[in-house]
Amino acid sequence: MDDRVPALADQLLLIERELRVLGVWASSPPAPEALASQEPFCVDTLAFDQWLQWIFLPRMKHILEQGQPLPTVSGILAMAEMVYQDQPQRVVGLFETLETFDRLISGGEG
DSSP: OOTTHHHHHHHHHHHHHHHHHTTOOOSSOOOHHHHTOOSGGGTTTSOHHHHIIIIIHHHHHHHHHHTOOOOSOOOHHHHHHHHTTTOTTTTHHHHHHHHHHHHHHTTOOO
16 A cells, blocks of 8 residues: 555545535535536536535545555646635635645655
8 A cells, every 4th residue: 555545535634624614515416417527627517626526536535445556646736726816815725735635646745
């Protein structure tokens, strides 16, 4: 097992917590068609926070639970900074969790 797995699992929980704190955690999923988008980050069908909740978190949890190879790079923070460029103070906690996730994926310390 990759020694980053426990830290990554913790980070996924922190990302979820930040989405809840921001009040963007949804109780029901978007339409199946929205989840099936082929565009990066589902930019054509989902808001970024929806993509985090319904695509990113479940995929990463599955990878960790199944012991699959981890991605070698992550640029999730850069995408978040683009999406929330007009409200960085409101999402500073989310930025921090995503930054730590990116660093862990790239092999750095959390």
